Amino acid sequence: MKSLHVKLNEITKTLALRCHFEPNSDSLWCEIADKNLLLQLAEILQTMNARVCMITAYEKENGHELVYHFDLSGVMLNLKLHITDKSVPSITPLFKSADWTERELSEIYGIAIVNHPNPKRLFLDEALKESVLKEYYSLSTAMSGKVSQELWSKVKAEEGVNRG
């Protein structure tokens, strides 16, 4: 545990990151604004057997703030990345554990994930537009399993297409 803290301190120092540990030192918060640095850090973290717990996003004036939550043997590294162009490189090629949470970013905030190996929709139906956090949809339109007349007519229409 202690050696991990030393190592984390070394990394943040060599990369000149703005970081601070929480008082009980089980989580570390860092802020960056450079996407290349994100990939650089992700590569280092991968060699340390980190695991992606979650990626959160929220809107901030002129852009989005992404928070990457990595677990390193019980220590949570929270990496904040500020973006202004709604796009971010994927870390899924490095961390399989980032797959779903990255896809959810594009679904809810419309953030493009560059180089994602499987950029399909996660939960929402293709018919809904991206970036839906603050939109209202009735439950029957938001869920992809619309067990209703509408679904049935969609099935019938597709059948028509298949049969030419």
Place this chain on the structure above:
Amino acid sequence: MDKTKVILGPFDVALEEPVYFKIEPNSDGKTIKSVDMINGFVHRGIESIVLQRNFLQNLIITEKVCALCSNNHPFTYCMAVEKIAALSLPERALYLRVVADEIKRIASHLFNLGMLAHLIHNKALMTQLLETREDFQDLKEAIWGNRMDLSANTIGGVKFDLDKTLIASIKKALDKNKSKIEAFIALFETDPALIARIGGVGVLSYENALNLGVVGPVARASGVNNDVRKRAPYAAYDKLHFDVILQKDGDVLSRAKVRLYEILESMKLLHQALDALPTGDIVLPTRTLIPEGEAISRTEAPRGELVYYLKTNGTQKPERMKWRVPTYMNWEALKVMMPNNSIDDVALIFNSIDPCISCTER
């Protein structure tokens, strides 16, 4: 051979929780070549709803995310709020949180094992497992007045207290059921028919478990130790002794064994927590306004690590609140577990990750 796909779901695969499996069979027509899953049948947009409620109202919303982890959601949410408001809780509340959590874990594990017995058509075993669970359901009813949603936690403490009678009834339920759990363990360790049926099914190797970042009993059955109670202790877990259960085979049998042995560990934890229960308040006496800030908190839910992120801006509603449930990480692992298993076993393997879809899709 034509490329017929086998479709399972979305409804009634193992549980009433909906997932749509598209399975491509091998050329023998009986085993699985690859599997694709379509999700999103119970996505309700709860992360958006919580932004429109205040911090106390969200206790109720978080409890409604899922029934089986319904204690861990408000619990982890409270931890995040308490971190931001820099509250330090009365000791007694920390121990009572452990009590609620471990009783919930025992009942949850027994439910999953009961479903496993159901899926291999062993009705006698299923009855025994669910009967054992019933004692813990009754216990919940006696303590919290509810059999699923306990409403045990609140910001700054807990909403229930234990008197001598209740403590005695918990201990009685533990003593009564310990030998039953040991008998189940003996069955899963030695019964040749049971081992032949579920051993070697749905294997997830140690390397894959690490790569995919799976959590909870699924990870521990493959030998990956990421039990949050040990790795990043919270509540009173750092003062209590218990062992992390690890297995190496990573199959359906190992996952069942992890859950069974964990029930014994939960019983150990309950005894310790009840014996060491400090006196004092169960909740902070005054309500606090929640300042601006952000926090991350996590707990070990019955299915694995549950993570909450909360950002506040000084108003009494969250600015952003996000959570990630254990099934979210374990689900993708099904694509690794299923190939080359029999199509008949899809439901069995699916059940072995103890899926909680309503949690995952929110």
